[in-house]
Amino acid sequence: MRKRSxxxxxxxxxxxxxxxxxxxxxxxxxxxxxxxxxxxxxxSNNSGLxxxxxxxxxxxxxxxxxxxxxxxxxxxxxxxxxxxxxNCESEAQAMGNEGGGMGSIFLPLMAxxxxxxxxxxxxxxxxxxPLYKTANGKFTNAAGTAAYSSNSGKAxxxxxxxxxxxxxxxxxPMTKATLSSRGGFGSTGGSSYRSSLGx
Numbered sequence: 177m178r179k180r181s182x183x184x185x186x187x188x189x190x191x192x193x194x195x196x197x198x199x200x201x202x203x204x205x206x207x208x209x210x211x212x213x214x215x216x217x218x219x220s221n222n223s224g225l226x227x228x229x230x231x232x233x234x235x236x237x238x239x240x241x242x243x244x245x246x247x248x249x250x251x252x253x254x255x256x257x258x259x260x261x262x263n264c265e266s267e268a269q270a271m272g273n274e275g276g277g278m279g280s281i282f283l284p285l286m287a288x289x290x291x292x293x294x295x296x297x298x299x300x301x302x303x304x305x306p307l308y309k310t311a312n313g314k315f316t317n318a319a320g321t322a323a324y325s326s327n328s329g330k331a332x333x334x335x336x337x338x339x340x341x342x343x344x345x346x347x348x349p350m351t352k353a354t355l356s357s358r359g360g361f362g363s364t365g366g367s368s369y370r371s372s373l374g375x
Contacts, residue, residue, distance in 0.1 A: 203334055203335045203336065204332045204333060204334055204335065205292040205293060205332070205333060205334075205335050205338065206292070206293045206330070206332060207290055207291065207292040207293070207330065207331055207332070207333040207338075207373075208226070208290070208291055208293075208329070208330045208331075208373075209288055209289070209290045209291075209307060209315075209324065209326065209327050209328055209329055209330075209373050210231075210288055210289060210290075210291070210327070210328060211287070211288040211327045211328050212288065213231060213232065213235045215328065216231035216234070216235065216289075216291070217231050217232075219231075226291060226293070230291070231291075233304075234289060234291040234304035235289055235304070237303070237304040238286065238289035238290075238304045238305060238306040239286065239306070241304070241305065241306050241318060241340065241341075242270065242283070242286045242306040242318070243270055243271055243345075244343050244344070244345055245306075245318040245319070245340065245341040245342065245343055245344055246270070246283040246284060246286075246306065246308070246318055246344060247283065247284065247308075247318065247320065247344065247350060247361055248267065248281050248282070248283055248344045248347065248349040248350065249264070249281070249282045249283070249349050249350050249351075250280065250281070250282075250349040250350065250351045251280075251282060252264050252266075252282045254282070254350065254351060254352050254355065255282040255283070255284060256311075257311065257352070257355070258284070258310065258311055258355065258360060258361040259284040259285075259308055259309055259310060259311060259361075260309055260310070260311050260313075263284055263285050263287070263308075263309050264282045264283065264284055264285060265282065265283060265285055266281070266282055266283075267281040267282065267283055270283045280349075281349050282349075284308040284309065285308070285309075286306045286307070286308065287307050287308055287309040287315060287327055288306075288307040288315065288327030288328070289304055289305065289306055289307055290304065290305045290306075290307055290317070290324075290333075290337075290338075291303075291304050292304070292305075292333065292335065292337075292338045303338035303339075303340075304338075305317050305318065305337070305338060306318055307324070307327050309327075310323070310361075315327045316361075316362060317337065317341070318341045319341035319342075319362070320361045320362020321337070321362060322337050323362075324373055325373060326373050327373075328373065329373030330373060331373045
């Protein structure tokens with residue numbers, strides 16, 4: 177996968193999660209979002225929350241999930257309608273096949289990743305998830321079931337948000353018509369979890 181450099185706003189406010197139910201606290205994990213691998217590595221040196229190795233493993237996992245489970249669209253215009261101008265690439269590019277041509281399926285660019293740690297300290301990573309920018313400037317997961325105010329910061333999140341989404345490889349890509357009928361990406365998936373990630 178080719179490297180991209182991107183300017184990302186790191187300042188965030190708040191740490192409230194709005195959909196966490198009081199009865200599900202035992203199902204929550206400590207989570208942290210990073211706009212890129214370098215940010216995670218820098219944080220590991222300062223906070224000790226994640227080791228450099230955990231940052232690298234989680235990033236590789238998120239990249240793999242991106243290829244397997246990212247939302248797929250029938251055109252770049254349809255993708256950019258949901259994720260913003262300049263935030264989409266062809267499926268061939270996402271899979272690292274630079275010479276594969278433009279293709280007819282488009283995915284949102286990975287705009288960061290989320291790492292979840294089990295509560296109670298270093299008991300191992302729960303999982304990693306890729307993050308994607310949305311047209312309104314927020315961030316979402318591959319399934320479109322969560323919205324975050326930023327791609328950088330910490331929060332306690334429901335562990336179910338780290339379950340691997342269904343694969344989208346080989347499935348029919350979303351079209352303007354299917355998006356319109358469901359109210360946009362993630363709308364039929366419940367998209368009910370919203371959180372601010374705090375620093």
